[in-house]
Amino acid sequence: MADSLDRSTKINLLKEPVVKRICEVLDKSSSKGWRKLGEIVGNDRRFKVSPDDMEMCSLKVLELEGSPSRMLLRLMAERGCTTGHLVDYLQALGNSEALQCLKPSALQILLQPQSVALLCGHNLRLSCHAMGKSPVHYQWFKAKEEVPNSSSPDLVISPVQLKDAGFYICRVHSGDAFEFSHWAQVDVLNIGMSYGQSYHSLDGRLKLVIQPQTQRLHVGETLQLECGATGRPIPRYQWHRNGVPISNATKRKLMIPHAMQDHGGKYRCEISSSTERMWTNEVNVVIAPRISVQLSGAMECSEDDLYAIGGGSSDFFLNSIPEQLYATDKVALLIGNLSYQNHPQLKAPMVDVYDLTNLLRQLNFKVVSLLDLTESEMRNAVDEFLLLLHKGVYGLLYYAGHGYENYGNSFMVPVDAPNPYRSANCLCVQSILKLMQEKETGLNVFLLDMCRKRNIHDDSTPNIVLRVTANIVFGYATCQDAEAFELSSSGFTNGVFVKFLKKRLLDDEKITTVLDRVAEDMGQFDATKGKQALEIRSSLSERRALTDPILPGDSADLAHAHSRQWAKAHELPESMCLDFDCGAQIKLGFAAEFSNVLVIYTHIIKKPDDMSFCQAHVTDFSQDLDVDPKEMNRETPEETGIYLLSSSLPQHCLYTRLSSLQKLREELVFTVCLQGAFTAMDDDHPIHWKKSVDIGKPLIARLDLHRAMRRNSCLQTCMMPHSPSHSPCHSPGPEHHLHLHLHGSHQAQDYNRLSPQHRYLDISEHLQGAVGGCVDSYYDNLSQCPYEPTYDSGGLSSSPGRFSIPIEASEDITELQTVFINSLQLQSQ
Structure with missing residues (x-):
């Protein structure tokens, strides 16, 4: 089995599902568990584990999700332990179940389908790619129903309709082995129902397209608010009323039947992904009482009756209610x-x-x-x-x-x-x-x-x-x-x-x-x-x-x-990844400091192991922007003049600030230059690779303010x-x-x-x-102080086990999974 593994791989590079399964095995075993493993490792001078280290591991049981085994593996990783060393220790421990976790599967899902929210009429693509010892076959399901003609790794629906919304899963089989992919939720938004401003999040992964609307209702009517954002992975929602989160209000649509007066207030929804957060507009909801007026001892009139009494005028009724002023x-x-x-x-x-x-x-x-x-x-x-x-x-x-x-x-x-x-x-x-x-x-x-x-x-x-x-x-x-x-x-x-x-x-x-x-x-x-x-x-x-x-x-x-x-004045370019021939991959991101100030940040997300030096920078901007090369590609936002947005930008990037976008006459085209050197190279001169990038006219540049009257x-x-x-x-x-x-x-x-x-x-x-x-x-002391603004990546995971279908968190999926598995059992009988 050892020959089938890359023994030189550091154990901190093991995929999370593998580490999780190993920890589960070691945590539950008493005679061949983490304590015995720690003793074995402690006898190896290269990765000596002290009694204090073991005590620190044992304290992890006091934490809600604590794992002594995970803490032990983390200590071993910090001291340079490789997969080969871990295999030797597990063999010495005699824990075959833990060794089995490291054994490559006969069928492995390399790319999981990802949940997505998109607009009606756009193209939907869900991808699931696997590797096996024999030809791999795919079978897609929507809930418990098989999707017709879906035997390829990519499930494409073009154009997607509202009826296509739901939960999808892929069954992958190769020979006698089969695996289920993760569940992927597809949310389809009807753009015809959009209201209010649409804009991207800071990193550009989310786009708010449906805003809630102001509501004015009477007591007993149904309050309905809706918002929506597109993005991959699918956004999460949390509605707030008067600044306080509403319990169990975690869907795009908020519905309160038989609304009462105390349901009135200011509503908005927090939309988030794994790395970003944005808010909808805050809208006012007014719940007015149904007022009846007693005209005589034997007759009461409703609002509609008052309208009739007034000869077609409801002024008598409306004068008793303070007027709410609105902006269109x-x-x-x-x-x-x-x-x-x-x-x-x-x-x-x-x-x-x-x-x-x-x-x-x-x-x-x-x-x-x-x-x-x-x-x-x-x-x-x-x-x-x-x-x-x-x-x-x-x-x-x-x-x-x-x-x-x-x-x-x-x-x-x-x-x-x-x-x-x-x-x-x-x-x-x-x-x-x-x-x-x-x-x-x-x-x-x-x-x-x-x-x-x-x-x-x-x-x-x-x-x-x-x-x-x-x-x-x-x-x-x-x-x-x-x-x-x-x-x-x-x-x-x-x-x-x-x-x-x-x-x-x-x-x-x-x-x-x-x-x-x-x-x-x-x-x-x-x-x-x-x-x-x-x-x-x-x-x-x-x-x-x-x-x-x-x-x-x-x-x-x-x-x-x-x-x-x-x-038009607020459209940011989409973040993008650039692949270079040398095997390096660069992420290019964008943010707006003002409507005419664009921030570009670059980050190396993949570098070949044999590359000793790798650096990327942006250059060759339009002369309309008058960019100073000395203030480009700086290691901190402040060095390039980004003082106000710096706390919101990703870290460990190179930053460039482009101001005066209103002067841009053509599409913004620039060059991403990658410099690199390999360990096998005899000289110290780096090699250069270049890619041209065209991001159109970002932000205010779309409005061509540079033109004459x-x-x-x-x-x-x-x-x-x-x-x-x-x-x-x-x-x-x-x-x-x-x-x-x-x-x-x-x-x-x-x-x-x-x-x-x-x-x-x-x-x-x-x-x-x-x-x-x-x-x-000034009023506290007279000393000087610096200016401080007062503003408020994961790799591929291994496939799930045959009897363990990983899912995304949602109250709808637990029931869906049970129904789906039961339907498969019925089909197989």
Whole structure:
């Protein structure tokens, strides 16, 4: 038997099912078990096992799933024990049953079918590959019924239909030997029932395609919520109500018959796989009581009766119930400009946009987050934002960067604006508001984190006539004719406005109430007291809140089309594995830090044993992206500028950050270069292998924001001729290096006119708390601290035993397995 094994294989490389069977045999045996094996190994000087080691193994019996044998094998593996050594020890032990576990089977399943969730109309493929001493034959079953014409290793159903959903298993036989594969569950989702935003998980293995919908029911009716994600392996589900998991609610569909009032609340579902987790939108469920009104001593009227009494009007009934306000959808455009070409650089906009993106997504906003946009890119981004708006939508625009205000009109400054700039080079916020009003939006929120100083170089007076509506809220980070500040730090931290805004944004309060509390919090901040104060302007007459639920209106088809437009800006490339001729395999993964910032990470998942050196890196990117080779293929995310997403990325990879994807004009094609050397090589020069990869246009690149003005609407965002100024550009002088940076015009002339107390914080009173370190540490101590963001592989296993059919965890499968085996027994009789 020893000749049939690779005796040089380390026992830590044994497949998990083999190790599990050996441990089960050794754990249950008293005379030929793990204790006796430990004595034998302890007498071998190469892998000496001490009494303390044996004591540590024995303590494993106190654990729920503890195994002394597994602990012993782990210690032996750490000391270099091979399969050959283990065979010799088991032979000396005389445990033939344990030796049998190491013996290669006459029939071995090398590839198990994997559960999958996919969309109706797509192609289903389940694969089961085995190796035997004689020809191998396959037989597929769906539950207890044999699948017709299914005698190949791959079961293909094209296209898959809803009726094809269920549990599948493959019987493999070779000569007299046969094995059953694992059960594989197939979940087929009907895309026609999809609602809400669709997006991929971080690693791209899951895709959320069906979102739950807001519900308004009466007591006694059936509450039904549904969500769905595609992926392989099949996703797991757990429904939550008001943030608490619901017991036994682990299916895609949640159904509560005869719902009561206390079943109302906020519902969302957690979707997970073995390595990833994502959440659906949170939706509001309202269970209203059935109210009856006694009109006389002998007659009671139901809601329907009241409708008739009112002459076709239900106002009498409805007036007794508080009105629930809804949004038909929620969309947000977040722009952070920090890398200015002709003006001082900023830091906070990147962190601010990242934090607000995560918070707004928790409020079920569709968010597009963009960094460092030129004038034409900003105008085109606004156009795409306007496409997402329709009747009843809540629209939110957040801008962080340089800005100014003239005659009541606010202007956002693009990164390519000349010095000095004028209104023709900038975007007028009020012009954007006018276009939003034409969409009959339900709520318009503008959060402007910029200076509002007068621009002395701009004498234009735009005449923008806004409609009289009661749905507009402006949150200015500072008062009129004042600056907005960001706090200098050795790392990255929020601007003053977002530092306090992010603590209140999720509050279930009217939006103006939320901003009022932010203003109060900012007023207590010593570092900017007397220099920056939040100003709120509102024409809101209803209790509109960012937490309001989403209920699609009459324009559901239009909303669905707009959702597809939004999804274009968030489509990540699928993760992929690249096989090289030398036998190495590289995994290529992708993540999004912002809508225009892509992260690529590479990891070597397979390397030939005779290869002494192996390294992979990405190169040859489009010149449109202007990628610095020195910041590519770094061993930590931070080295390549990935500060905010670093904790969510896989470890032990090489990372590359690609920003400004909006400038990409063609498909993103790059090269993966593999360098390797073999032990048999005489020289030290590595060999190179290359593969070209085309991932199309990822994220915001699909919308082609780099193009010139594409629609008339983008011209309307500035009510004057589109003729950029040709004034010469001035590089910022040394006096611009403020400890407390201004999000303002930063024109040299304006800056020099400021009094000293407007340019610097008083060092004795504020500098250490507001400048030297993290702001949150100011009140605790004055020491510096680094910036810390506050955000929240397996091989092939051997085949199962003949009488042990491994299955995936599901309450449905236990019964299915019993029925299936009984049906086989009936067939064989």
